[in-house]
Amino acid sequence: xxxxxxxxxxxxxxxxxxxxxxxxxxxxxxxxxxxxxxxxxxxxxxxxxxxxxxxxxxxxxxxxxxxxxxxxxxxxxxxxxxxxxxxxxxxxxxxxxxxxxxxxxxxxxxxxxxxxxxxxxxxxxxxxxxxxxxxxxxxxxxxxxxxxxxxxxxxxxxxxxxxxxxxxxxxxxxxxxxxxxxx
Numbered sequence: 570x571x572x573x574x575x576x577x578x579x580x581x582x583x584x585x586x587x588x589x590x591x592x593x594x595x596x597x598x599x600x601x602x603x604x605x606x607x608x609x610x611x612x613x614x615x616x617x618x619x620x621x622x623x624x625x626x627x628x629x630x631x632x633x634x635x636x637x638x639x640x641x642x643x644x645x646x647x648x649x650x651x652x653x654x655x656x657x658x659x660x661x662x663x664x665x666x667x668x669x670x671x672x673x674x675x676x677x678x679x680x681x682x683x684x685x686x687x688x689x690x691x692x693x694x695x696x697x698x699x700x701x702x703x704x705x706x707x708x709x710x711x712x713x714x715x716x717x718x719x720x721x722x723x724x725x726x727x728x729x730x731x732x733x734x735x736x737x738x739x740x741x742x743x744x745x746x747x748x749x750x751x752x
Contacts, residue, residue, distance in 0.1 A: 570653045571729075572614035572716055575621040575740075577640075578647035578733060585723075590649035590731045593720040600683065603690035603703060603717040610720040611702070618648055618740035619747065620713035626744050627709065634750040639734045639741065646734045654725035657701035659716060660693050671696075678705065694719060701725055709747070 579588030586592060595610030603611055615621040625646055629638050639646045661667050662678045671693065677685055694700060701722035707713035718726065734741050736752070745752060 570616075570655065570657075570716075572616060572651045572653055572718075573618050573621040573740075574612055574614050574649045574651060575625045575646055575734070576649065577642050577644035578731065579644055580733070584728055588644055590647070590651070590728050591723065591726060593723065595720070602683065602686045604683075605687055605691045605694065608691065609694060612718045612726075614651065614653075614716045614718055615707070616714040616716075619743040620707050620710070620715065621648060622646075622734070622740045622744040623707070623709050623747055626741075626748060626750070629750070630748045632750060634736060634741075634745045634752050636736060639736070647731050648734055648738070648740055649731040650729040652727045652729055653701070653716070653718070653722075654727075657722055657725040658697065658699050659702050659704040660697065660700060662703055662705040663714075679708075681708070690717065 574590065576590065577588055582589040584591040593610030593612055595606045598604040598606040598610060601613065626638060668675060668678065673689060680686065690703060693703065700719065702716050702718040704714060704716050707715055
């Protein structure tokens with residue numbers, strides 16, 4: 570499975586070191602949808618470049634698109650293309666049978682209330698010892714698939730490429746159009 574990650578990049582970092590494309594940023598986690606940094610780190614990945622970039626630009630809706638918006642913690646945003654081993658087990662939170670089996674309701678999964686989604690992720694992580702991560706839909710466009718990958722699945726993830734984002738990058742242009750950001 571090909572997945573994309575938009576992240577603050579330190580170009581000189583080893584792939585698994587802080588701000589590298591395969592680094593699980595556990596030290597910065599705690600507020601995300603499936604964060605439980607006391608027991609795991611996770612990567613938030615998307616099935617297409619636009620979705621990964623939209624997640625980073627969402628807070629700037631209505632603003633003018635500038636290079637400053639493509640930086641986090643004084644680092645440029647980059648887009649990594651990753652391959653997840655097909656044998657990696659994902660719990661699909663968009664599958665009604667899975668939700669029934671896991672005793673979850675769609676309204677509980679789709680909420681923005683982290684007091685609900687974080688305990689769900691913790692429970693699934695503990696219940697399924699081989700679980701690589703969770704598959705769910707983007708809150709911006711339901712046809713976009715997201716994967717929350719747990720750090721225990723890092724060996725199943727391979728870096729294909731990484732590139733710094735620019736204002737001209739196709740995924741940045743697509744995300745800006747999605748939010749109708751001025752250029």
